[in-house]
Amino acid sequence: MNGKTEAAPVLAVEGLIAEAAPPAGSPQAPVRLVDGVSFSVHxxxxxxxxxxxxxxxxxxxxxxxxxxPARVRVAGGRILLRGDDLRSxxxxxxxxxxxxxVGMILQDPMTSLNPLLTIGRQITEMFRYRANIESRTECEARAVDLLRRVRIPAPESRLKSYPHQFSGGMRQRVAIAMNLACNPxxxxxxxxxxxxxxxxxxxxxxxxxxxxxxxxxxxxxxxxxxxxxxxxxxxxxxxxxxxxxxxxxxxxxxxxxxxxxxxxxxxxxxxxxxxxxxxxxxxxxxxxxxxxxxxxxxxxxxxxxxxxxxxxxxxxxxxxxxxxxxxxxxxxxxxxxxxxxxxxxxxxxxxxxxxxxxxx
Ligand SMILES: Nc1ncnc2c1ncn2[C@@H]1O[C@H](COP(=O)(O)OP(=O)(O)O)[C@@H](O)[C@H]1O
Ligand SMILES: [Mg+2]
Structure with a gap:
């Protein structure tokens, strides 16, 4: 909380319109699912x-x-991230x-985690690609730190687990950890x-x-x-x-x-x-x-x-x-x-x- 309420918002959504396309070949008009939504967050x-x-x-x-989602498109409005329109x-x-x-955490983190890769692999790859850290040991050390940060017990051994071996709450913590790493x-x-x-x-x-x-x-x-x-x-x-x-x-x-x-x-x-x-x-x-x-x-x-x-x-x-x-x-x-x-x-x-x- 910076106390400066007059500062520009991080996100400003202005008059957002999202429409679902009618089924292919249907003469119906697109249906508005989101109709002129505006809000901002500082x-x-x-x-x-x-x-x-x-x-x-x-x-x-x-x-x-x-x-x-599939068949839905943004048909109007502006989505300003620090003043920059994401629609362009x-x-x-x-x-x-x-x-x-921009970080995201969805209801079911299984959708953002790859079920076929260990948690450790997913976090280390994230460091490698997003933070450009080359060293595998460095990536692993950071992954352990992150899991510890979100209070996953025994993080060293947990790196070898697959998402399905985690509880829902632990998966959501991993999702938060991965977002933390990017500092969105x-x-x-x-x-x-x-x-x-x-x-x-x-x-x-x-x-x-x-x-x-x-x-x-x-x-x-x-x-x-x-x-x-x-x-x-x-x-x-x-x-x-x-x-x-x-x-x-x-x-x-x-x-x-x-x-x-x-x-x-x-x-x-x-x-x-x-x-x-x-x-x-x-x-x-x-x-x-x-x-x-x-x-x-x-x-x-x-x-x-x-x-x-x-x-x-x-x-x-x-x-x-x-x-x-x-x-x-x-x-x-x-x-x-x-x-x-x-x-x-x-x-x-x-x-x-x-x-x-x-x-x-
Ligand atoms: N891909 C889609 N195609 C057509 N209609 C959709 C699609 N996705 C969501 N909808 C419809 O848009 C409306 C808003 O859905 P949603 O944003 O998921 O609601 P909420 O998250 O508030 O529960 C609902 O009526 C839903 O059925
Ligand atoms: Mg919903």
């Missing part, structure tokens, strides 16, 4: 990207990484960036701990936070777990059906959500001081991409929706500095929820006693 900061399953979080991340890069340039300046300015972590149990989940995220504190990494953390957002993120962007509906500092958004979707999500988390309060889960399902042609995509599920909402998509407005909301009828700003104290963030109930919020 050095040493973490942005939480949240929303129900299918809201476009992964497509957003993969598009930023230059790795959109060649695939080879993007690949080089992913090795060095930006790290995109898409549900990095969803497959892991709660204790391991916190260990992994603590490790990421440690790395961030040392190196000032900007992190985009995708999660459907709002407790993790509260604990690890500075800012939060709430996605619904391909768009960001609300964005702002975590404390402010959690204390006083303005978009009905955000308050629905938060309503599913028990309030700390009202443990008996019934959990509200937003009724209904998110729409399929492309199924709502006009108006707010949340309108069919929204308790505040009226004719305005189905007529036209709401513009994104800034109800308070640093916050944005795309809603015709945002939740009113109530005085009682204003100015969240530092204590509200610190007063955390043990996480394992709280349910996860949305199905994802």
């Amino acid at each position: 050095a040493g900061r973490t942005l939480g990207l949240v929303g129900e399953s299918g809201s476009g979080k992964s497509v957003t991340c993969l598009s930023v990484l230059g790795l959109p 890069k060649t695939p080879a340039e993007l690949q080089a960036l992913r090795g060095r300046e 300015g930006l790290l995109i972590a898409d549900e990095p701990t969803t497959a892991l149990d709660i204790t391991v989940r916190l260990q992994i995220l603590d490790l990421l936070r440690e790395m961030q504190a040392e190196r000032g990494t900007a992190i985009v953390l995708v999660t459907h777990d709002l407790h993790l957002v509260r604990r690890y993120c500075d800012n939060v962007a709430v996605m619904y059906a391909g768009r960001i509906v609300e964005q702002g500092p975590v404390e402010a958004v959690f204390a006083q959500p303005r978009h009905p979707y955000t308050s629905g999500l938060l309503g599913a988390v028990p309030r700390l001081r009202q443990p008996q309060r019934r959990l509200t889960v937003i009724p209904g399902q998110p729409p399929l991409p492309g199924s709502i042609a006009q108006g707010c995509r949340f309108a069919p599920r929204c308790p505040r929706a009226d004719a305005d909402c189905t007529a036209q998509y709401p513009a994104t407005v800034e109800p308070q500095p640093g916050r944005s909301v795309a809603c015709w009828h945002p939740e009113p700003a109530s005085a009682s929820a204003a100015a969240p104290s530092a204590a509200s963030r610190a007063a955390s109930v043990p996480l394992e006693r709280l349910p996860l919020t949305t199905a994802s």
Whole structure:
């Protein structure tokens, strides 16, 4: 945390559009999976990207990484890494960036580790190619250091293991270790701990936070777990059906959500001081991409929706500095929820006693 909030962001995504091509030969138009998404992340900061399953979080991340899924292409917007538009890069340039300046940790590290090569071989090769270290002994020594850094027990002998011989948590640590080695300015972590149990989940995220504190990494953390957002993120962007509906500092958004979707999500988390309060889960399902042609995509599920909402998509407005909301009828700003104290963030109930919020 450099304390200089006016510094340029490490990553600025502006009006990102990602579209899925229709099946070959089909007369249908491409379907927008991500529709005008904008956010930015500064050095040493973490942005939480949240929303129900299918809201476009992964497509957003993969598009930023230059790795959109099959049949999906980035059709608009800018992806600025320290001001440099990644959309103008060649695939080879993007690949080089992913090795060095942009790290990624995905839900299943098996997808980024080669199952046929030992962990040691993968880490030493990474040092050889990315850091141009020739000496095998030097590479191995560094690999042992790295594994030790992410607290893999007996790292010397563990270098000889294959990925499948590691637990999910250990594989995720290896993925973090490999990212650490490259010292990326930006790290995109898409549900990095969803497959892991709660204790391991916190260990992994603590490790990421440690790395961030040392190196000032900007992190985009995708999660459907709002407790993790509260604990690890500075800012939060709430996605619904391909768009960001609300964005702002975590404390402010959690204390006083303005978009009905955000308050629905938060309503599913028990309030700390009202443990008996019934959990509200937003009724209904998110729409399929492309199924709502006009108006707010949340309108069919929204308790505040009226004719305005189905007529036209709401513009994104800034109800308070640093916050944005795309809603015709945002939740009113109530005085009682204003100015969240530092204590509200610190007063955390043990996480394992709280349910996860949305199905994802
Ligand atoms: N390759 C693809 N082709 C067509 N549709 C896709 C493809 N990948 C994802 N989608 C659709 O895009 C939407 C957003 O998906 P995704 O970004 O994976 O959601 P999330 O990560 O928020 O759960 C979903 O409706 C999903 O079915
Ligand atoms: Mg996803």
